[in-house]
Amino acid sequence: MMSVSFMSSREVVASSEGSRVKLRGWVYRKRDLSSKIFIVVRDSEGIVQCVVDRSNEELSKAAEKVTIESSVEVEGVVRSDQRAPGGKEVNVERLNIVGLADDFPIKGGESVDYLLDIRHLWLRSRRLTQIMRIRATVLEALRNYFISNGWWEVSPPILTQSAVEGGATLFPVDFFGRKAYLSQSAQFYLEVMIFSLERVWSLTPSFRAERSRTRRHLYEYWHLEGEAAWMDMHDMMKFVEGLVKSAVKAVLDKRQEELQFLRRNQEPLEETLKSSFEEVTYDEAIERLQKRGFKIKWGDDIGADEEKALTQDLSVPFFLTMFPKHLKSFYMKTCDRRPEVVLGFDLEAPEGYGEVVGGSQREDRYDVLLQRIKESNLNPDDYQWYLDLRRYGSVPHSGFGLGVDRLVMWIAGLDHIRDSIPFPRLRERIYP
Numbered sequence: 001m002m003s004v005s006f007m008s009s010r011e012v013v014a015s016s017e018g019s020r021v022k023l024r025g026w027v028y029r030k031r032d033l034s035s036k037i038f039i040v041v042r043d044s045e046g047i048v049q050c051v052v053d054r055s056n057e058e059l060s061k062a063a064e065k066v067t068i069e070s071s072v073e074v075e076g077v078v079r080s081d082q083r084a085p086g087g088k089e090v091n092v093e094r095l096n097i098v099g100l101a102d103d104f105p106i107k108g109g110e111s112v113d114y115l116l117d118i119r120h121l122w123l124r125s126r127r128l129t130q131i132m133r134i135r136a137t138v139l140e141a142l143r144n145y146f147i148s149n150g151w152w153e154v155s156p157p158i159l160t161q162s163a164v165e166g167g168a169t170l171f172p173v174d175f176f177g178r179k180a181y182l183s184q185s186a187q188f189y190l191e192v193m194i195f196s197l198e199r200v201w202s203l204t205p206s207f208r209a210e211r212s213r214t215r216r217h218l219y220e221y222w223h224l225e226g227e228a229a230w231m232d233m234h235d236m237m238k239f240v241e242g243l244v245k246s247a248v249k250a251v252l253d254k255r256q257e258e259l260q261f262l263r264r265n266q267e268p269l270e271e272t273l274k275s276s277f278e279e280v281t282y283d284e285a286i287e288r289l290q291k292r293g294f295k296i297k298w299g300d301d302i303g304a305d306e307e308k309a310l311t312q313d314l315s316v317p318f319f320l321t322m323f324p325k326h327l328k329s330f331y332m333k334t335c336d337r338r339p340e341v342v343l344g345f346d347l348e349a350p351e352g353y354g355e356v357v358g359g360s361q362r363e364d365r366y367d368v369l370l371q372r373i374k375e376s377n378l379n380p381d382d383y384q385w386y387l388d389l390r391r392y393g394s395v396p397h398s399g400f401g402l403g404v405d406r407l408v409m410w411i412a413g414l415d416h417i418r419d420s421i422p423f424p425r426l427r428e429r430i431y432p
Contacts, residue, residue, distance in 0.1 A: 005022065006022045006023060006024055006073075007021050007022060007023055008023070008043055008044070008045045008046075009023060009025065009041070009042070009043045009045050009046040009047055009048045010045040010046055012048050012078065012088065012090065013046070013048060013085075013086035013087070013088045015078045015088070016078070017078055017079060017080045017088075018077060018078065019077070019078045020075075020076070020077055020078075021075070021076065021077075021078055021090060022073065022074065022075045023041060023043070023048060023073075023074050023090070024041075024043070024071070024072065024073045024074070024098070025041040025042050025043035025048075025071070025072065026041065026042055026043075026069050026070065026071050026072070026124070027039055027040070027041060027042075027066055027067065027068055027069060027070045027071075027072060027101075028040045028041065028042040028047055028068075028126075029068070030066065030067075030068060032064070034054070035053070035054055035055075036051055036052060036053055036054060037051075037052040037054065037060065037063040037064065038050070038051055038052075039051075039052065039063060039066065039072075039074075039092075039095075040085070041072060041074060042126070044129070046085075046086070046257075047085050047086075047126075048085070048086070048088070048089070048090060049081075049084040049085055049088075049089040049090070050074050050076065050089065050090045050092050050095075051079075051089055051090065051091050051092060052092045052095065053091070053092075059092065059093075059094075059095055062095045062096075062097060063092075063095060065097065065100070066095070066097055066100070067100060067101045067102070067103070067104070068101065068104045069101040069104045069124065070097055070098075070099060070100050070101040071097075071098040071099040071101075072095060072096060072097055072098060073094075073095075073096040073098060074090060074092055074094070074095055074096075075092070075093055075094040075095075076090040076091045076092040076093045076094070077090065077091045077093065078090055078091075079091055104121070105118060105121065106118070106121060106122060106125075116418070116424075116426075119422075119423060119424075119432065120432050123422060126261070127261075127262070127419075128419065130257075130258040130261045130262055131258075131262070131408070131412055131414070131419055131420065132422065133255060133258050134251055134255050134258050134259070134408060134411065134412050135404075135408045135420065135421075137247075137250050137251050137254050137255050138247045138250070138251060138404065138407060138408055138411060139203075139404065140250065141246045141247040141249070141250035141251075142203075142224060142243060142246065142247055142402075142404075143203075144246070145242065145243050145246040145247075146201050146226070146243075149199075149239070149242075150199060151199040151200060151201050151226065151228075152193075152197040152199065152200050152201070153200070153201055153202065153203075154189075154190065154193050154197070154200045154201070154202050155202065156183075156186035156189035156190060156202050156204060157183070157189065158182060158183040158186075158204055158205060158206075158207075159173060159175060159180045159181070159182065159183065160180065160181055160182075160183050160188075161178075161179075161180055161181070161382065169184060169208050169209050169210045170182070170184065170207075170209055171207050171209045182207035183204070183205075183206055183207065184206055184207065184208060185206055185223065185225065185401055186202045186204050186206075186223065186225050187225060187227065187331075187399055187401065188386055189202075190202060190225055190226070190227035190399060191227050191362065191386070191389060191397070191399070192389065193227070194227050194228060194229040194395075194397055195229070195389065195392075195393060195395075198228065198229045198230070199226070199227075199228040199229070200226065200227055200228075201224065201225060201226040201227075202224075202225055203222065203223070203224050203225075203404070204222075204223055204225075205220050205221070205222060205223065206220070206221055206222075206223035206401075207219060207220050208221075211427065214304055215415065215416045215417060216304065216353075216354065216406060216409070216417050217417065218405060218417055218418075218421065218424055218425055218426070219425045219426065219427065220425040221403055221404070221405050221406075221421070222403075222404040222405055222421070223401055223402070223403065223404070224401070224402040224403075224404050225399065225400065225401045225402070226239075226399055226400055227362075227397060227398070227399035228397060228398060228399065229395050229396075229397045230395060230396060230397065231361075231396070231397060231398040232343070232361050232396060232398060233321070233333075233343040233344070233345060233359075233360065233361040233398055235398065236345075236359055236361070236398035236399065236400055237277075237279070237319055237321075237345055237359070240347060240357055240359065240400055240402070241276070241277045241347075243402070244272075244317065244347065244356075244357070244402075244407070245272065245273055247407060247411065248269050248272050248273060248411060249273055251269070251411050251412075252266065252269055252270065252273070258412075259412070262412055262413060262414075263413075264412060264413040265413065267315065268315040268316070268350055268351055269411065271315045271316050272315070272316050272317060272350075275316045277316065277317050277318055277319055277347070278316070278318040278319070279318070279319045279321055279345075280310075280318050280319065280320055280321070281320075281321055281322045282302070282320065282321065282322050282323045282324065282341070283298070283322070285302060285306075285310060285320055286298055286300075286302075288310060289302075289306055289309060289310065292309055294306060294309065298324070299324050299326070299327075301327055302320070304354060307348060307354035307355060308352045308354060310348060311348050311349065311350050311351065311352055311353060311354055312350075312351060312352035314350035314351070315350050315351070316350055317347055317348060317349050317350055317356075318347075318348055318350075319345045319346070319347055319348070320345065320346045320347075320348055320355075321343075321344065321345045321346075322335065322338070322341045322342070322343070322344070323341060323342055323344050324340060324341055324342075325339070325340055325341060325342050328342045328344050328360070329360075329376075330363075330369070330372035330373050330375070330376040330378070331360075331362055331363055331369065331372070332344045332360040332361070332362070332363065333360065333361045333362060333363040333364065334363070334368070342360060343360055343361040344358075344359065344360035344361075345357075345358075345359050345360065345400075346358050346359075347359075349406070349407075349410040350410075351410070351413075353406070353409065353410040355403075355406070356402060356403055356406045356407050356410060357400055357401065357402045357403070358400065358401055359398065359399060359400025359401065360398065360399070360400075361396070361397070361398045362397050362398060362399060363390075364390060364394045364395060364396055364397060365390065365394070366387060366390035366391055366394065369387060369390055370387060373387075405417050405420040405421045406420070408420040408421075
């Protein structure tokens with residue numbers, strides 16, 4: 001081999017005509033003609049068309065042998081050809097088969113269930129590769145926003161003895177003979193940390209056991225959560241708006257190729273950056289739904305169908321706020337002027353995607369929090385450590401949880417949440 005270093009597909013396509021290049025990757029497509037063999041090689045950054053001239057007998061034998069998804073090393077010279085992906089191709093002078101693949105089981109046209117069964121191979125598809133790159137950019141932007149605003153990342157556990165959202169949605173675990181649960185949320189642990197670090201966040205898996213089966217639900221999902229001392233509900237809403245916009249901007253700036261491959265309409269994303277997120281109260285939302293023909297009254301829950309109706313004609317996210325107390329968790333602070341509602345908010349993504357963030361101002365009064373725990377039919381003894389936070393230097397504070405997978409689903413314009421995460425955990429399967 002020559003001393004030329006291996007290059008990525010993106011670097012190869014950017015090379016000038018006549019450049020000598022080496023690349024390595026996997027065979028994405030192969031086409032045999034009478035005089036030439038075309039091999040499209042993919043890597044993490046894209047694809048490159050490689051051309052083998054049949055006049056080279058030894059090279060042709062290797063090219064004929066190669067199969068879809070075989071790993072290969074290629075060396076050759078760059079030529080311009082507008083018919084090739086990216087307008088460049090490589091005239092192959094050397095082809096090394098690193099790993100010869102068996103007959104690849106994905107030919108095209110397979111069912112969703114079949115592709116989920118072989119998810120470990122389907123993740124090689126160009127579509128899922130584009131989505132995973134968008135996801136990585138979203139996570140990078142979210143992390144950078146916290147860092148640039150002076151928040152501290154912490155590492156809470158995912159095993160807990162206390163329910164955050166209610167016992168019916170917990171996955172139980174035998175922890176050395178004692179009952180524990182897979183965490184629904186890191187919120188309580190983050191609240192502990194605000195008394196030292198003031199503004200904290202974490203990215204952890206969360207687990208929900210309710211038997212929901214919609215295009216927006218997973219049983220294990222990635223949960224980005226933040227808690228901050230001295231913030232009220234509107235302070236936190238302002239922060240969340242900036243956080244979400246930072247992710248949208250990063251994707252628009254860095255992932256144009258991926259968005260175009262997915263045929264994502266970018267106008268809602270661009271409009272999101274230009275606009276302030278409107279606040280719509282629960283009362284106003286009920287009125288809007290009633291005008292749309294929904295048989296819903298004050299005090300009823302706003303579910304997935306209602307969220308879709310509220311958001312499908314919009315292009316910018318909005319905050320849904322001030323929910324009836326009985327619909328929300330015990331830790332949400334009640335409104336002083338309207339004690340029947342809580343200072344909570346959901347961020348609703350437009351285009352019918354619905355909730356991507358849920359948050360609230362937390363109840364910081366010991367007596368009120370204790371009463372809310374009892375009203376929720378929970379055992380105060382299980383929450384004594386949480387109540388202690390209100391006994392020793394309690395402060396006004398707020399927090400939120402952002403579903404990373406749902407945010408990626410909206411930004412990428414996906415039809416189903418299963419494609420926003422590498423290995424979706426659905427009720428029907430936990431494979432692989």
